[in-house]
Amino acid sequence: MADTESKIHGEWSSRFAFILAATGSAVGLGNIWKFPYITGENGGGAFVIVYLLCVVVIGIPIMMAETMIGRRGRQSPVNAMKTLAKEASADSRWQYLGWLGVIAGMIILSYYSVIAGWALAYVLKAISGTFMDGSAQQIGGLFDSFVKDPGSQVFWHTTFMILTMLVVVRGVQDGLEKAVRFLMPSLFVLLILLVGYAMNTDAYDQGLSFMFNPDFSKITGNSVLTAMGHAFFTLSLGMGAIMVYGSYLPKNVSITKTAFMVAGADTVVALLAGIAIFPLVFANGLEPSTGPGLIFQTLPIAFGQMTGGVIFGTLFFVLLVFAAFSSSISLIEPAVAWMVENKGYSRLKCCVFLGSLVWLVGLGTVLSFNEWADITILGKNIFELLDFLTANLMLPIGGLLIAVFAGWVMKRQHSQDELQLNNKGLYYCWIVSVRYVSPIAVFLVFMHVIGIL
Numbered sequence: 001m002a003d004t005e006s007k008i009h010g011e012w013s014s015r016f017a018f019i020l021a022a023t024g025s026a027v028g029l030g031n032i033w034k035f036p037y038i039t040g041e042n043g044g045g046a047f048v049i050v051y052l053l054c055v056v057v058i059g060i061p062i063m064m065a066e067t068m069i070g071r072r073g074r075q076s077p078v079n080a081m082k083t084l085a086k087e088a089s090a091d092s093r094w095q096y097l098g099w100l101g102v103i104a105g106m107i108i109l110s111y112y113s114v115i116a117g118w119a120l121a122y123v124l125k126a127i128s129g130t131f132m133d134g135s136a137q138q139i140g141g142l143f144d145s146f147v148k149d150p151g152s153q154v155f156w157h158t159t160f161m162i163l164t165m166l167v168v169v170r171g172v173q174d175g176l177e178k179a180v181r182f183l184m185p186s187l188f189v190l191l192i193l194l195v196g197y198a199m200n201t202d203a204y205d206q207g208l209s210f211m212f213n214p215d216f217s218k219i220t221g222n223s224v225l226t227a228m229g230h231a232f233f234t235l236s237l238g239m240g241a242i243m244v245y246g247s248y249l250p251k252n253v254s255i256t257k258t259a260f261m262v263a264g265a266d267t268v269v270a271l272l273a274g275i276a277i278f279p280l281v282f283a284n285g286l287e288p289s290t291g292p293g294l295i296f297q298t299l300p301i302a303f304g305q306m307t308g309g310v311i312f313g314t315l316f317f318v319l320l321v322f323a324a325f326s327s328s329i330s331l332i333e334p335a336v337a338w339m340v341e342n343k344g345y346s347r348l349k350c351c352v353f354l355g356s357l358v359w360l361v362g363l364g365t366v367l368s369f370n371e372w373a374d375i376t377i378l379g380k381n382i383f384e385l386l387d388f389l390t391a392n393l394m395l396p397i398g399g400l401l402i403a404v405f406a407g408w409v410m411k412r413q414h415s416q417d418e419l420q421l422n423n424k425g426l427y428y429c430w431i432v433s434v435r436y437v438s439p440i441a442v443f444l445v446f447m448h449v450i451g452i453l
């Protein structure tokens with residue numbers, strides 16, 4: 001079984017390739033676009049601490065669990081769950097967990113592609129020098145009028161979806177691996193440069209203290225839910241993306257080491273993005289809680305003022321697009337892998353079908369910033385609703401079930417075999433987290449939010 005499946009989809013060429021691809025999936029708009037704005041909306045330091053706690057206590061153990069299930073199951077999440085449930089003589093309905101992931105991934109991609117489209121549009125703005133010497137007001141106005149225009153957003157959303165599907169069509173090694181090999185290191189370097197710029201603004205200390213001085217009075221049940229949901233979102237957990245990448249992972253690779261490396265890199269990128277952005281927010285008298293437009297309204301101010309701003313600005317948005325790209329391919333891969341396995345269609349056919357579906361749903365997000373801005377459910381517009389539904393509900397629920405499956409359903413012998421943790425203490429920490437800590441934490445947060453506690 002294992003061999004036939006890896007022939008259908010291929011396999012990573014090395015451990016390094018897997019780390020790159022998993023980091024590529026983890027590091028994306030979540031780190032650079034979403035983390036700063038939700039930190040701003042949720043009051044800063046205390047939110048960051050809850051998020052970091054969730055990454056360490058829940059995120060890393062679940063990342064290990066997902067990779068392990070993928071590698072042992074050797075197929076798309078739906079079929080991997082089916083196979084492993086059978087192996088453990090458990091209920092075959094566990095496969096629905098795979099389904100939850102497939103659907104969550106497609107919904108996330110629908111709005112992810114719209115935001116990535118903004119980044120694409122900003123590449124052109126940067127190249128043409130639009131940001132040069134712009135004041136905070138002008139740059140803010142530029143963004144506002146951009147999102148008010150559905151036509152251009154649809155154009156960029158379409159472009160991004162086509163580019164994504166072109167990579168996904170080419171499959172594991174040819175498409176996914178090549179796409180991420182050079183992008184991650186370059187993005188990292190550019191972020192450091194932006195941090196350097198932020199350090200020279202008067203508001204550097206203010207920015208840092210906003211991010212790292214916790215004021216726990218600003219924490220509400222909802223912000224804990226957002227922080228936890230974001231830990232799943234940013235690490236690409238709870239929906240089978242890491243599982244499907246794990247299924248292409250050669251047997252001899254240490255799952256634990258790779259999980260720590262991927263989560264570490266992801267966290268560093270998010271923190272660097274925050275450190276680059278908040279000083280600019282305060283230096284220009286802006287509000288940290290402006291929402292999804294935050295990076296588009298702050299970073300261009302810096303590019304407009306620095307020497308070589310046209311080059312750096314262009315490079316930054318190009319890299320942001322690539323970071324989004326290496327995540328978006330992992331958002332749709334579980335669906336594509338499932339369709340190729342079960343329907344026997346070619347990768348191309350599956351990509352055209354699934355890509356079009358996602359594109360269509362994305363139009364709802366485009367319109368939620370303009371024509372349909374007034375349409376709200378539970379006080380949220382379509383974009384906010386899809387984001388809440390996926391990041392704050394579907395991913396944590398998926399993660400909780402993955403933890404329960406890995407901790408309670410799979411035989412200990414099997415998880416030990418896969419994780420190959422010679423150090424007994426480490427295995428113990430892992431099993432305690434997936435059996436108790438993660439499921440209970442997710443459950444308590446949900447209970448708190450729905451007001452039962």
Ligand code: PFF
Pocket residue numbers: 025026027028029030031105108232233234235236237239240241242327328330331
């Ligand atoms: N981790 C990605 C980011 O931070 O942008 C988003 C993401 C990718 C979420 C893949 C979930 C996923 F399965």
